[in-house]
Amino acid sequence: MNRNPFCRVCYQIINMVIKLYGVDLSPPVRAAMMAFEIFNVPFEKIEVNLVANEHKTPEYLKKNPLHSVPVLEDGDFILHDSHAILAYLADVYGKDDSWYPKDVKKRALVNQKLFFDTSILFPRLRNVTYSIVMEGKKTIEQKLLDDIEQAYGFFEAFLSQTTYLAGDHVTIADVAALANMTTLENLLPIDEKKYPKITAWLTKGKNTPYCKKRNEPGANQLDEIVKKAIS
Structure with missing residues (x-):
């Protein structure tokens, strides 16, 4: 309540x-x-x-x-x-249920994309960053980059159906994905011609006050660590 x-x-x-x-x-x-x-x-x-x-x-x-x-x-x-x-x-x-709807079907769609984030986006990101930050690895295997590219394809397909991940209104599923995508794009730049929906979605997300304040500094810091490690 x-x-x-x-x-x-x-x-x-x-x-x-x-x-x-x-x-x-x-x-x-x-x-x-x-x-x-x-x-x-x-x-x-x-x-x-x-x-x-x-x-x-x-x-x-x-x-x-x-x-x-x-x-x-x-x-x-x-x-x-x-x-x-x-x-x-x-x-x-929440002041209302727009971020995480009470309606069973709408909430199920948000949950579905949260599971996509936790089962696809984050593991494919972590497979790269953990080995670099925690294990000192100096290279990124092509297979891991190919896995990220595949995830982009899934993401673009979702956004071809709705404006945001779980519908035409931003939800917590977008927030979860935004944190991962702002790091994934640093590992593998997003081709805006190939993924125009992702590009538009990411641009909107990165320009929000909450992203600039709470996400951008950490994403930039991690990017610097990775680039320094593999340079």
Whole structure:
């Protein structure tokens, strides 16, 4: 049930500010931060140094046995996985249900694209960035780039049917995908002639205030690390 602005303020005062554990390099963390911005929810960002294995400490594993980021801590409620976090924030803090519809069929379409993001976009991105950032790899295999190209084809097909991923209105599925696509395009530039729908969608997304504030800095930082590693 959505809370009105007064109730949201009361809730935040009583339960203190929500904590978000993560690092800006991570696209899923950036997606969560964009959602906090969209729904105007104050949060405390707690940096988790993945290189130093801070995500594998006993304290962190109690919050998330999968030792992944991000993790949301809302009072005594702990939630990991960026897609679950996006849905939670939309349901609790959204002023309406446009970002995550209550209508069963509309919500199913959003969920479908969230699953596309978590099963196709993010794994194909992580296959490249994890090996470079965490394992020190200096090259990108052509097969991994071919996998990304295939994902672009899927994405273009979706956008050929609707303006946004799950319909003609932006939803949390677009937010999740935006965080990944702004890094994927740095790994494999998007041919605007081949993928005009993606190009238009990405341009709109990158120009939003929430993307510029919460996604762009981390995406640029990760791009610099990758380019330096493979140069």
